Amino acid sequence: MNTIRISVNLEAFKYPDGTVALADIRLDVQKGEFTGILGSNGSGKTTLLKIMDGLIKDYTGQVLLDGQDVRRLHPRDIYRKVGLVFQNPDDQLFAHNVFEDVAFGPRNMGFEESEVKRRVEEALAGVEMAEYGGKNIHAMSYGQKKRVCIAGLLAMGHEILLLDEPTAGLDPMGEYRMMELLTRLNRENGVTIVMATHSVDLVPIFLHRLHILSKGRVVRGGAPEEVFTAPEEMANVKLRLPHIAELIYRLKHEDRLPFGRVPLTIGEARREIVEALREKQQ
Numbered sequence: 132m133n134t135i136r137i138s139v140n141l142e143a144f145k146y147p148d149g150t151v152a153l154a155d156i157r158l159d160v161q162k163g164e165f166t167g168i169l170g171s172n173g174s175g176k177t178t179l180l181k182i183m184d185g186l187i188k189d190y191t192g193q194v195l196l197d198g199q200d201v202r203r204l205h206p207r208d209i210y211r212k213v214g215l216v217f218q219n220p221d222d223q224l225f226a227h228n229v230f231e232d233v234a235f236g237p238r239n240m241g242f243e244e245s246e247v248k249r250r251v252e253e254a255l256a257g258v259e260m261a262e263y264g265g266k267n268i269h270a271m272s273y274g275q276k277k278r279v280c281i282a283g284l285l286a287m288g289h290e291i292l293l294l295d296e297p298t299a300g301l302d303p304m305g306e307y308r309m310m311e312l313l314t315r316l317n318r319e320n321g322v323t324i325v326m327a328t329h330s331v332d333l334v335p336i337f338l339h340r341l342h343i344l345s346k347g348r349v350v351r352g353g354a355p356e357e358v359f360t361a362p363e364e365m366a367n368v369k370l371r372l373p374h375i376a377e378l379i380y381r382l383k384h385e386d387r388l389p390f391g392r393v394p395l396t397i398g399e400a401r402r403e404i405v406e407a408l409r410e411k412q413q
């Protein structure tokens with residue numbers, strides 16, 4: 132049975148300068164789910180993550196974390212359950228070396244030094260950075276810094292991770308490896324993950340559910356195959372279909388090839404093409 136971990140029922144939030152960043156947002160994040168908040172620049176993704184994490188409170192409506200009003204929870208209680216990874220790792224990392232940075236959270240939680248060490252080592256191994264403990268933070272690449280940020284939260288044992296653009300600025304292999312890492316944390320460690328992104332090609336393949344944000348409103352939601360259906364709908368929200376889906380969509384609608392559903396992965400596209408060719412030959 133599914134359990135709702137985060138329930139957003141937001142009427143509106145505006146920044147002090149009057150910008151209405153979010154309006155009329157209703158969505159639930161189920162336990163163990165890997166959810167994406169997809170939207171173009173300025174659509175409200177970061178603001179929504181900050182609201183889920185209790186960093187922004189002056190909105191109308193209600194956000195529940197495990198059934199409790201986030202605004203009434205002590206920051207310490209949110210912090211123990213939910214970890215927010217900022218878009219820019221330099222906004223998060225501050226210690227002189229990797230070990231010390233990852234150790235900060237568990238030390239703050241009052242663990243004995245032996246337990247801190249165990250947690251740091253396990254977290255660094257979890258993000259494939261086991262051998263980097265002694266390395267200077269400033270000597271790390273951008274992608275490595277992003278992994279250290281995630282390790283810092285894993286070391287505290289967060290059950291829910293909110294990630295702001297975790298794949299932004301990574302090269303194609305780095306992007307793929309980051310998504311694999313997050314998928315592993317989700318599947319094997321049971322971490323509930325919400326990630327904000329505007330990367331449409333790779334990300335949907337890994338996600339259970341997507342919410343599309345446009346101008347501060349959720350305009351679509353569902354499993355990736357339910358959301359990515361037509362290029363015009365994506366263009367309306369300043370996004371596009373994944374390349375592979377766009378190709379098959381055009382072959383189907385412009386070249387009249389007999390494709391069924393719009394595929395999201397190369398494997399699905401290959402099956403569709405083989406099937407369509409077979410049908411044409413008959």
Ligand SMILES: Nc1ncnc2c1ncn2[C@@H]1O[C@H](COP(=O)(O)OP(=O)(O)OP(=O)(O)O)[C@@H](O)[C@H]1O
Pocket residue numbers: 146147148150151152170171172173174175176177178179329
């Ligand atoms: N501190 C602020 N004061 C006023 N307006 C803000 C502030 N921060 C964000 N906004 C506005 O709120 C809206 C949503 O911004 P937000 O950063 O949440 O979008 P985003 O989807 O995360 O964008 P990006 O993909 O560019 O990171 C934008 O119109 C932005 O200009």
